[in-house]
Structures are given as structure tokens and as C-alpha cells.
Amino acid sequence: MSQEERLANGLSIFGIGLGLAELTVPRRLAKTIGVPSEHHRIIRAMGLREIASGISILMQRTPTAGLWLRVAGDLIDLTCLGAAAMSKRADHRRIAATTAAVVGATALDFVCAQQLSRGVRTRNGTMPVTVSLMIDRSPEDLYSYWRKFSDFPSFMKHVISVKPTGERQSHWVVTGPFGATVEWDAEITEDRANELIAWRSVEGSDVDHSGQIRFEQAPGGRGTMVTVEMHYGPPGGTLGSAVSAWFGEDPNQSIKMDLRRFKQVMETGEVITTEGQSAGRSTSTSIQYDPAVRR
Amino acid sequence: MKATCWYGKQDVRVVNVPDPKILNQRDAIIKITSTAICGSDLHLYNGFVPTMESGDILGHEFMGEVVEVGSEVKKLRVGDRVVVAFPISCGRCFFCKNEKYSLCENSNPNAWMAEQFFGHSPAGIFGYSHLTVGFAGGQAEYARVPFADVGTVKIENGFTDEQVLFLSDIFPTGYMAAEHCNISRGDTVAIWGCGPVGQFAIRSAFLIGAERVIAIDRVPERLQMAREGGARTINYEENDVYDLLMQVTGGRGPDACMDAVGLEAHTPGPLYFYDRLKQALMLESDRPMVLREAILACRNGGTISIPGVYGGFIDKLPMGALMNKGLTIKTGQTHCQHYFKPLLQRIAKGEIDPSFVVTHRIKLEDAPHGYEMFLHKEDGCIKIVMSP
Numbered sequence: 225m226s227q228e229e230r231l232a233n234g235l236s237i238f239g240i241g242l243g244l245a246e247l248t249v250p251r252r253l254a255k256t257i258g259v260p261s262e263h264h265r266i267i268r269a270m271g272l273r274e275i276a277s278g279i280s281i282l283m284q285r286t287p288t289a290g291l292w293l294r295v296a297g298d299l300i301d302l303t304c305l306g307a308a309a310m311s312k313r314a315d316h317r318r319i320a321a322t323t324a325a326v327v328g329a330t331a332l333d334f335v336c337a338q339q340l341s342r343g344v345r346t347r348n349g350t351m352p353v354t355v356s357l358m359i360d361r362s363p364e365d366l367y368s369y370w371r372k373f374s375d376f377p378s379f380m381k382h383v384i385s386v387k388p389t390g391e392r393q394s395h396w397v398v399t400g401p402f403g404a405t406v407e408w409d410a411e412i413t414e415d416r417a418n419e420l421i422a423w424r425s426v427e428g429s430d431v432d433h434s435g436q437i438r439f440e441q442a443p444g445g446r447g448t449m450v451t452v453e454m455h456y457g458p459p460g461g462t463l464g465s466a467v468s469a470w471f472g473e474d475p476n477q478s479i480k481m482d483l484r485r486f487k488q489v490m491e492t493g494e495v496i497t498t499e500g501q502s503a504g505r506s507t508s509t510s511i512q513y514d515p516a517v518r519r
Numbered sequence: 520m521k522a523t524c525w526y527g528k529q530d531v532r533v534v535n536v537p538d539p540k541i542l543n544q545r546d547a548i549i550k551i552t553s554t555a556i557c558g559s560d561l562h563l564y565n566g567f568v569p570t571m572e573s574g575d576i577l578g579h580e581f582m583g584e585v586v587e588v589g590s591e592v593k594k595l596r597v598g599d600r601v602v603v604a605f606p607i608s609c610g611r612c613f614f615c616k617n618e619k620y621s622l623c624e625n626s627n628p629n630a631w632m633a634e635q636f637f638g639h640s641p642a643g644i645f646g647y648s649h650l651t652v653g654f655a656g657g658q659a660e661y662a663r664v665p666f667a668d669v670g671t672v673k674i675e676n677g678f679t680d681e682q683v684l685f686l687s688d689i690f691p692t693g694y695m696a697a698e699h700c701n702i703s704r705g706d707t708v709a710i711w712g713c714g715p716v717g718q719f720a721i722r723s724a725f726l727i728g729a730e731r732v733i734a735i736d737r738v739p740e741r742l743q744m745a746r747e748g749g750a751r752t753i754n755y756e757e758n759d760v761y762d763l764l765m766q767v768t769g770g771r772g773p774d775a776c777m778d779a780v781g782l783e784a785h786t787p788g789p790l791y792f793y794d795r796l797k798q799a800l801m802l803e804s805d806r807p808m809v810l811r812e813a814i815l816a817c818r819n820g821g822t823i824s825i826p827g828v829y830g831g832f833i834d835k836l837p838m839g840a841l842m843n844k845g846l847t848i849k850t851g852q853t854h855c856q857h858y859f860k861p862l863l864q865r866i867a868k869g870e871i872d873p874s875f876v877v878t879h880r881i882k883l884e885d886a887p888h889g890y891e892m893f894l895h896k897e898d899g900c901i902k903i904v905m906s907p
């Protein structure tokens with residue numbers, strides 16, 4: 225189970241607990257959070273909702289929808305708290321504290337839901353990504369192009385340069401979150417001609433990165449099925465991955481686009497672009513849609 | 520140069536923009552001699568296609584003269600007169616090799632976005648939203664044509680622009696839609712929509728060997744043009760389409776039914792407002808009245824051909840009818856490049872003269888008025904050709 229899924233489960237169990245309290249002792253709870261106790265019926269209803277969304281998260285294989293339900297519920301809770309705060313008999317200090325807690329929970333729910341929606345699944349602080357694409361060239365052609373490593377910048381968006389420093393060693397310079405550059409040395413850990421290349425960052429590097437690419441002949445003369453598997457431990461661990469995914473860097477998507485551009489280079493000779501084309505506006509919008517432009 | 524740009528719902532303007540440049544080495548730059556407004560452009564004009572950006576250059580039906588080529592262009596020469604296909608296709612991927620050009624895997628740099636909408640990305644298209652690339656279009660003085668060797672057909676002298684211009688889209692589109700009808704001897708084909716696509720579909724169905732074509736619309740001059748093409752017509756505002764179709768087919772229904780209308784279908788009666796409302800509330804993105812009607816009218820075991828464009832989701836599709844009647848659905852953006860040679864030959868042999876569809880010729884500067892006229896079908900407008 226990924227860290228995001230574990231967080232989702234934690235949130236749902238917390239929600240079910242809170243829901244049970246709301247359902248069974250609504251008056252006492254009202255007092256604790258600073259709301260006049262005649263609102264106990266609303267609180268009961270909130271409890272039911274908490275339990276329902278909690279169960280729906282636990283029961284599903286992908287808890288994404290349940291989490292978005294939680295986010296919606298949080299917003300309703302916040303609205304109710306706002307309404308309660310208008311009442312003269314409310315305990316405003318307590319309501320303020322409660323609101324702060326609910327805002328915190330909402331933020332957690334939102335981040336978690338967002339991550340899951342984007343397909344981010346962190347394991348042991350690293351993001352494993354597997355993508356696969358069919359390319360209409362022979363395994364030999366693809367293998368020999370990839371094995372050079374030095375051409376990566378032409379199709380990998382984040383990679384600024386990869387310089388071979390030995391038979392099996394290379395030096396990587398990559399843009400990280402917020403435009404910072406990250407560098408490390410990598411070595412090839414496995415190399416089977418026309419079949420597979422695996423590499424990992426050497427011990428003691430700033431970044432814990434490993435990857436593998438496999439080339440399998442597709443049936444019926446349809447070229448080669450290329451599968452890339454990467455593990456990338458972003459600086460900052462889980463939080464780092466949350467932050468970088470937050471700003472639109474879905475690792476699955478960006479590696480898939482890298483692979484797609486590799487396919488373009490191998491099949492058509494270059495990476496197709498719209499950057500620099502004419503339009504009736506003063507700024508380019510290519511950057512907004514085409515991640516390759518956004519270096 | 521001057522170019523027709525999109526600035527929002529029903530707001531297009533002809534403005535000055537920088538001339539296009541070669542950006543990839545398989546590009547060519549074309550000096551445009553004729554360019555047309557398409558029914559697909561109306562979906563953009565009416566704001567139904569997401570990811571349009573203010574300032575996008577419109578237009579995907581154009582032809583002209585090659586004025587510059589990139590270093591990797593092998594067949595085209597400066598000075599060649601060419602028609603350009605609306606899908607942008609690399610010519611080297613699995614789909615291009617199988618001549619399914621509108622499904623090219625390599626022509627959409629924004630493929631990730633289309634993948635989120637559709638599961639997979641189709642080919643890039645000129646002037647047609649950033650979902651399908653956002654390549655600058657051809658309602659302009661010049662255009663950049665990527666993969667130019669694949670995306671163009673050379674026109675030797677002897678034809679006027681209007682005879683060959685529609686190879687860029689609507690002639691192949693009508694033709695492919697007719698092929699999709701799986702026509703055999705004695706077949707009756709019903710075609711909803713007598714816009715330019717419907718007109719070419721009618722004539723193509725006959726070229727392929729249909730016995731009868733029944734065309735459905737409500738605009739008198741479009742129905743008239745359909746009759747000139749040999750079709751019988753039904754005015755859907757004055758008749759019950761299903762009943763009439765059953766009457767003329769002995770109760771069996773047409774062998775194939777074609778939706779050449781697409782996501783902005785109109786229907787008299789309350790159902791129209793139901794779908795219009797759902798569309799306004801964003802509960803469905805497309806209005807599928809024609810599709811519903813076609814599925815119900817089609818004979819058992821028949822074929823539904825859908826050249827009309829849909830973009831998102833529809834509601835109340837009669838899936839039960841589709842399944843229990845054993846219908847086949849065929850659809851897609853047109854693989855224009857596949858049809859270049861055979862259709863050019865049909866034109867050369869005089870089997871069809873595509874210029875029949877042109878009702879208005881205007882200057883590029885008047886494009887905004889052209890859009891308005893085409894949308895409201897004013898002044899008998901069926902197809903507008905513009906010259907820069």
C-alpha cells in the first residue's frame with residue numbers, strides 16, 4: 225500500500241471515530257466545539273456523513289472518490305461552523321479553535337485526494353513509476369540510442385545533461401522542484417544488449433534514483449514494447465514528492481511524455497513543437513500545454 | 520500577415536500576426552490561395568470545444584503554394600501547388616503506416632491532456648484547440664505545415680482551387696462516412712444534416728453504389744442542393760422522421776444511418792430544451808438528438824456512421840436498441856491523406872466537381888462576417904471560400 229493510500233485510510237478511520245462521537249454524544253460534542261447544543265441534530269447528520277465517507281474510502285480499491293467526498297463534507301462542516309459562529313450563544317473561542325482544526329483536516333484531505341487523483345503513489349519515500357509505450361523501431365535501434373545516455377536531454381524534460389564518465393558511469397544534471405538543479409553520479413547495474421538497461425545513483429548521492437528500461441519485440445512486426453521503470457526519491461522525501469506533484473509535476477505523466485518524445489525522435493526524427501508559431505497574442509501558450517517547452 | 524483569430528465565443532477577428540517560421544525540419548510554409556470555413560469551426564466559434572486560447576489562428580481547410588521547406592522535407596519543392604490535409608500525421612507510426620492518419624501517435628505535443636479526456640490522444644489538427652495540439656490554422660495568408668511530405672497532395676495544373684480545395688476535409692469526410700456505411704447493392708442510406716459534409720456524403724454514397732439516399736435537414740436551400748445530388752429529402756421540422764423513413768423502406772428502416780450533424784444538433788420540441796439545459800449546466804457536453812434518432816430508425820443489423828463531431832459526454836444514448844438490434848458503429852476524424860489520390864482521380868475523371876457546394880466567395884478580411892453568415896445560414900449560405 226502506498227503512503228497516500230495509508231494516509232487515506234488513516235483519515236477515514238479518524239472520520240469514522242469522529243462520526244461515532246457525533247452520532248452518540250452530539251450534545252457533549254457541541255459543548256466541546258463551542259456550538260449551542262440545540263444543534264445536536266445537525267451534528268448527528270454530520271456524524272452519519274463522516275461514517276459513510278469513511279466506509280466508502282475503506283471499501284474501495286482506489287479511495288480517490290471517497291476522499292473527494294470527505295473534502296466536500298469538510299467544506300459543509302466549515303459552512304455550518306461559520307453559521308454557528310453567528311449565533312450569540314456560541315463560544316467563540318472554542319469555535320475558532322474547532323474551525324482551525326477542521327481547516328487543517330480539510331487541507332490534509334485535499335492534498336491526499338489530489339495526490340491520489342494524479343496517480344501519485346509514494347512508497348518508502350520514493351515515487352515508483354512504470355510506463356510503457358509501443359515504438360515502431362527494432363529493439364536494437366532503441367537500445368543503442370538509449371545506451372549512449374547523452375541524448376536524454378533531447379527528449380527528457382527535466383534532464384539538463386547526462387555525461388558518460390566511464391564505461392558504466394555517468395553524471396546527471398536535472399532540474400528539481402522550484403527550478404533548483406540536482407546533480408548525481410549514476411552507474412549501470414545491469415546491461416543486456418537489446419533487452420534491458422538498469423542504472424542507479426551511486427551510494428552517497430543527494431538523490432536516490434534508479435531506473436530500468438526494457439525492450440521487448442512486439443508481436444506481428446509492430447515494433448518494440450518499451451517499458452520504463454523509475455524510482456525517484458525526491459529531496460524532502462514524501463513531503464517533497466507531495467510538493468512537486470502539487471505543482472503539476474505528476475511523475476507518471478511527465479515520464480510518459482518523456483517516453484513519448486523518445487518515440488517521436490525514434491519514429492519521426494525530432495520532437496514536434498508549437499513553440500514559436502504565429503498567433504494573435506503577444507505571449508506563447510505552448511508552455512501552458514506542452515511540458516517540453518517548460519524547461 | 521493577416522490571420523483569422525479566435526478571441527472567445529462568437530468573437531473572431533482578422534488581425535496582423537507574425538509570419539510563420541519553420542520550427543521542425545519536416546515543416547513547409549505555404550502561401551495560401553484559398554481557405555474555407557468548416558462546420559467544425561462553428562463548434563469552436565460557439566465555444567463548445569474546450570482549451571481554445573484567445574488569439575488562436577483558426578482554419579483547417581486550405582491550399583496554396585509552397586514557399587519554404589525544412590531540411591528534412593524530401594518530396595515537396597518550393598513552388599509546388601498543394602492542398603493540405605486537416606489532420607497532422609507523421610507518416611511513420613503504426614497508425615500512419617496503416618493509413619489511419621487522424622490517429623497519428625506523434626503529432627500531438629499535448630497528448631497527455633487528450634489522454635486524460637479520451638484515454639488516448641488522436642492526431643493533431645490545424646486550428647482546433649490545444650487538446651489537439653493548438654497548431655496555428657490556415658485561415659490566414661501563410662501557414663506552417665508540419666510533416667509536409669505526408670500532409671499535402673500536389674495539384675498539377677488544370678484544376679481550379681474550388682475543385683480541389685475540399686480534399687483538405689469535407690470531400691474525404693463525406694466519402695469516408697459513406698464508406699463507413701458499408702454499402703451494398705440495393706441499400707438505402709439515411710443522412711442527417713445537409714451541411715457541406717452531408718452534401719459530399721450524399722454524392723459519395725451514390726459513387727460507392729447506394730440505391731437510395733434520404734437526406735434530412737430543415738434548411739430549404741440545403742435540402743434543394745441535396746435533391747440536386749440525387750437524394751430524396753425529409754424536412755425534420757415538418758415531418759416525423761422515423762415514420763417517414765419506415766414508410767419509404769417498407770417498415771424495415773434504412774440499411775445505414777449517418778449522423779452528419781454532430782454535437783450541436785437541433786430538434787423541434789421539448790427534448791431540445793432538455794439537452795440544451797443539460798449542456799448549459801455542464802451535465803452533458805454534447806447534444807445527441809440525431810444519434811438517438813438514427814439508432815432507433817436504423818434497420819436491424821444495420822450500420823451507424825458518425826462523421827459529425829462529438830467532444831465529450833452524451834446522455835440517454837439508446838444502448839438497448841444499439842445492442843439488441845445488432846448495430847455497428849463507425850466513426851472518426853477523417854484519414855484525409857488516404858483519400859487524396861483516389862478522390863483526385865474521381866475529380867479528374869469528372870465523376871464529381873466539388874465546387875458545386877460553394878455558395879459564397881469572400882475576402883479573408885471579411886471572415887468575421889463569413890462566420891456569422893454560415894452560422895445563421897443567411898443568404899442561402901452553405902459553403903464559404905475565402906481568398907487572402
Ligand SMILES: NC(=O)c1ccc[n+]([C@@H]2O[C@H](COP(=O)([O-])OP(=O)(O)OC[C@H]3O[C@@H](n4cnc5c(N)ncnc54)[C@H](O)[C@@H]3O)[C@@H](O)[C@H]2O)c1
Nearest residue numbers: 558559712714715716736780781784785826827828852853
Ligand atoms: N469527422 C470529421 O473528420 C469531420 C470533418 C469535417 C466536419 N465534421 C463534422 O461534421 C458535422 C457537419 O459539418 P458541416 O460542415 O456540414 O456543418 P453544418 O453546421 O454546416 O451542417 C450541419 C447541418 O445539420 C443540420 N441539422 C441540425 N440539427 C439537425 C437535426 N436534428 N436533423 C437533421 N439535420 C440537422 C443543420 O441544419 C445543418 O444544415 C459537424 O459536426 C462537423 O464538425 C467532421
Ligand SMILES: [Zn+2]
Nearest residue numbers: 557558559688
Ligand atoms: Zn473541417
Ligand SMILES: [Zn+2]
Nearest residue numbers: 609612615623
Ligand atoms: Zn503517425
